[in-house]
Amino acid sequence: xxxxxxxxxxxxxxxxxxxxxxxxxxxxxxxxxxxxxxxxxxxxxxxxxxxxxxxxxxxxxxxxxxxxxxxxxxxxxxxxxxxxxxxxxxxxxxxxxxxxxxxxxxxxxxxxxxxxxxxxxxxxxxxxxxxxxxxxxxxxxxxxxxxxxxxxxxxxxxxxxxxxxxxxxxxxxxxxxxxxxxxxxxxxxxxxxxxxxxxxxxxxxxxxxxxxxxxxxxxxxxxxxxxxxxxxxxxxxxxxx
Amino acid sequence: xxxxxxxxxxxxxxxxxxxxxxxxxxxxxxxxxxxxxxxxxxxxxxxxxxxxxxxxxxxxxxxxxxxxxxxxxxxxxxxxxxxxxxxxxxxxxxxxxxxxxxxxxxxxxxxxxxxxxxxxxxxxxxxxxxxxxxxxxxxxxxxxxxxxxxxxxxxxxxxxxxxxxxxxxxxxxxxxxxxxxxxxxxxxxxxxxxxxxxxxxxxxxxxxxxxxxxxxxxxxxxxxxxxxxxxxxxxxxxxxxxxxxxxxxxxxxxxxxxxxxxxxxxxxx
Numbered sequence: 001x002x003x004x005x006x007x008x009x010x011x012x013x014x015x016x017x018x019x020x021x022x023x024x025x026x027x028x029x030x031x032x033x034x035x036x037x038x039x040x041x042x043x044x045x046x047x048x049x050x051x052x053x054x055x056x057x058x059x060x061x062x063x064x065x066x067x068x069x070x071x072x073x074x075x076x077x078x079x080x081x082x083x084x085x086x087x088x089x090x091x092x093x094x095x096x097x098x099x100x101x102x103x104x105x106x107x108x109x110x111x112x113x114x115x116x117x118x119x120x121x122x123x124x125x126x127x128x129x130x131x132x133x134x135x136x137x138x139x140x141x142x143x144x145x146x147x148x149x150x151x152x153x154x155x156x157x158x159x160x161x162x163x164x165x166x167x168x169x170x171x172x173x174x175x176x177x178x179x180x181x182x183x184x185x186x187x188x189x190x191x192x193x194x195x196x197x198x199x200x201x202x203x204x205x206x207x208x209x210x211x212x213x214x215x216x217x218x219x220x221x222x223x224x225x226x227x228x229x230x231x232x233x234x235x236x237x238x239x240x241x
Numbered sequence: 242x243x244x245x246x247x248x249x250x251x252x253x254x255x256x257x258x259x260x261x262x263x264x265x266x267x268x269x270x271x272x273x274x275x276x277x278x279x280x281x282x283x284x285x286x287x288x289x290x291x292x293x294x295x296x297x298x299x300x301x302x303x304x305x306x307x308x309x310x311x312x313x314x315x316x317x318x319x320x321x322x323x324x325x326x327x328x329x330x331x332x333x334x335x336x337x338x339x340x341x342x343x344x345x346x347x348x349x350x351x352x353x354x355x356x357x358x359x360x361x362x363x364x365x366x367x368x369x370x371x372x373x374x375x376x377x378x379x380x381x382x383x384x385x386x387x388x389x390x391x392x393x394x395x396x397x398x399x400x401x402x403x404x405x406x407x408x409x410x411x412x413x414x415x416x417x418x419x420x421x422x423x424x425x426x427x428x429x430x431x432x433x434x435x436x437x438x439x440x441x442x443x444x445x446x447x448x449x450x451x452x453x454x455x456x457x458x459x460x461x462x463x464x465x466x467x468x469x470x471x472x473x474x475x476x477x478x479x480x481x482x483x484x485x486x487x488x489x490x491x492x493x494x495x496x497x498x499x500x501x502x503x504x505x506x507x508x509x510x
Binding site (some may be wrong): 008011012014015018019085087088089090091092093237239240241 | 252287290291292293294310311312315316318319320325326328330334338339341342343
């Protein structure tokens with residue numbers, strides 16, 4: 001009977017994280033800090049409007065960072081230069097897959113949390129400088145990124161977890177010779193069409209907003225399940241050709 | 242014991258790299274894997290480690306198919322590739338991260354190998370080591386994990402002459418009766434006095450498997466003024482280097498280079 005060892009999975013995850021591009025956590029934290037400050041300063045200085053609007057732009061920039069750029073970067077780093085050389089490490093297939101997923105999700109979640117703290121601090125000072133005394137009320141949480149919108153941070157963290165499955169899209173490239181590029185890009189196209197179909201139908205007036213949201217949520221869950229299953233299948237069949 | 246059962250493999254259809262290979266790799270033996278460039282040595286090593294799946298046949302280690310890559314199987318196999326990259330972390334950190342996966346890892350063996358190779362244990366950045374130094378570190382780790390099967394793809398490439406000698410001594414010192422070692426290479430001189438068996442790739446993808454002790458008992462290797470009556474002969478200064486059916490009880494060492502040429506030309510099957 002196959003057993004799953006969380007301890008071994010976590011050790012493999014540590015191995016992947018240590019071998020990623022940002023081998024030093026200190027360096028990685030410093031780079032992320034700089035990126036978060038940039039995401040705050042750019043809208044603060046360049047976007048016209050109230051400070052709340054500037055914060056919205058910052059939130060969108062950070063979402064793009066943690067939901068797309070980070071997972072793809074880590075996914076590519078893992079599938080090419082990190083996960084592949086570690087295929088012979090004695091860990092189970094499920095343990096390796098879970099570890100690879102965590103190694104992509106953890107940095108994104110950590111950056112999201114760091115963004116709330118650092119970014120909120122930047123906007124708090126920005127609020128001091130840019131708003132009138134009556135509008136600046138630090139006790140209301142109006143300068144807390146994501147949190148000011150209620151449960152938005154939880155939603156962002158959930159989106160980070162889901163978007164980290166984009167590494168599952170990268171795993172097909174592990175097939176190398178056994179994988180045809182037209183087939184891969186066709187699969188990506190179908191994936192995106194299915195994912196954005198409800199939103200497109202809403203914009204065309206075919207679906208209501210609530211129906212589109214529910215449809216997108218259902219489709220996302222289904223695609224997530226398919227992603228996970230297919231990636232595990234690919235990892236099982238992966239050969240170092 | 243690693244059992245190879247009628248294994249065939251090719252990267253393209255109808256172009257086999259390994260054809261119908263059947264043999265048993267036994268404990269306590271050191272196998273030399275010889276062949277021309279592109280013959281399939283690395284391919285065979287990857288098949289043995291489970292990194293490639295045979296098109297037909299199976300490779301079984303202690304009753305388990307290596308292609309399943311179970312944890313128990315992976316704990317028994319260590320594959321040292323010919324080319325690899327170390328991350329930019331310290332040696333101590335890398336050892337700490339990887340050794341935990343191998344239940345029989347020995348720090349004493351690792352330290353002994355590193356000291357013998359002239360590599361200090363306090364390497365701060367593995368990414369800055371030279372190619373030869375990286376090989377020494379990898380070799381030290383390969384010997385220290387004490388897996389049952391050790392597969393090494395051209396481990397001596399990039400090593401200086403004294404290091405090759407150190408490699409041979411360390412391999413003999415830290416290989417016991419429970420271990421099977423398979424080493425691929427081009428230079429037969431590096432493997433002489435080290436191997437117990439040979440696996441030689443022929444042009445058609447088949448593999449000649451022979452025990453050096455048996456070959457030494459069956460053939461004599463030497464130099465002759467003429468090549469008359471020899472199983473195999475090739476010209477050299479002073480006459481011919483020859484392989485003859487053994488007629489006396491005098492033992493001669495197996496000349497790996499001649500054996501390799503003779504097998505490749507189909508003279509010895």
